[in-house]
Amino acid sequence: MHGKSNSSGRATQILIVDDHPIIREGMTLLLNLQEDLHVCGAAGSAEEALVAMERHPDMAIVDISLQSDSGLELVRTLRHRYPDLAILVLSMHDESLFAERALRSGANGYLMKLEATEHVLSAIREILAGNIYLSATMHEKLARALLTVPRKKPEGRIAGLSEREFEVLHLIGLGFSTREIAEKLNRSVKTIEAHQANIKEKLNIRSGKELMRFAIQWMESQ
Known part of the structure; x- marks a missing residue:
């Protein structure tokens, strides 16, 4: 495009x-x-x-x-x-x-x-x-915020996500790329991509761009 x-x-x-x-x-x-x-x-x-x-x-x-x-x-x-x-x-x-x-x-x-x-x-x-x-400074600030905000139990549409998938969705909503999420969670890029694929399937989301929009909107509602 x-x-x-x-x-x-x-x-x-x-x-x-x-x-x-x-x-x-x-x-x-x-x-x-x-x-x-x-x-x-x-x-x-x-x-x-x-x-x-x-x-x-x-x-x-x-x-x-x-x-x-x-x-x-x-x-x-x-x-x-x-x-x-x-x-x-x-x-x-x-x-x-x-x-x-x-x-x-x-x-x-x-x-x-x-x-x-x-x-x-x-x-x-x-x-x-x-x-x-x-x-990089803003990314670090958002990462620190992630560590200090109390975790909420998934509800509604995301209730079917696993704990790790919920965490990945949270990081996507904070603006982190797949590679950055992999680094923060100490996992491989392929593992994070697999989590993202599972999230899209469970939420009936068709593309990575749509997943990013959903994650940001979901974060805004919290």
């Missing part, structure tokens, strides 16, 4: 949503230098962003603060209307305060604007590869 990995070979189409023209222009210049990326539109407000979605971008890069609009509310709207859209939140706000909120709103990653340009490109490509992007 994204970048040159798709069957048509076209560049990944990206929409930039930021109320600062200099940011929009700078991001456009940076991304258009990449052979596999192309900025198909730029917007300064939520309203403009929704109109620009008519260009069918593969990815949206959204700022949290959009003058009178809420970037997080826009993320929620985009996720609801366009379930397959890749979304990166790029913001000046401290990730320790807003990264988890962004993920719960439907973003696939969070990056602070003070990061170097190579981190921007890494975040974009990590998300286009189907993963969640957070800084």
Whole structure:
């Protein structure tokens, strides 16, 4: 679907949503230098962003603060209307305060604007590869939170999951990749992939992307 990995070979189409023209222009210049990326539109407000979605971008890069609009509310709207859209939140706000909120709103990653340009490109490509992007510091914070939050007994739809499957689902909801989950649980990547396959079968989930969305929404409900 994204970048040159798709069957048509076209560049990944990206929409930039930021109320600062200099940011929009700078991001456009940076991304258009990449052979596999192309900025198909730029917007300064939520309203403009929704109109620009008519260009069918593969990815949206959204700022949290959009003058009178809420970037997080826009993320929620985009996720609801366009379930397959890749979304990166790029913001000046401290990730320790807003990264988890962004993920719960439907973003696939969070990056602070003070990061170097190579981190921007890494975040974009990590998300286009189907993963969640957070800084190493934020990943560590979420891992510590996992260890300190009291464990709940699985209920409702997830009641049929094993203890290990429940743990894997929890980590997916916190934004960790398969390899990171394997490292944290001291298991092989193949073992974690097997757990994920079992979870999808038990929950009647068809794809890894759908599993990630379910895990994040489930975490939000806890």
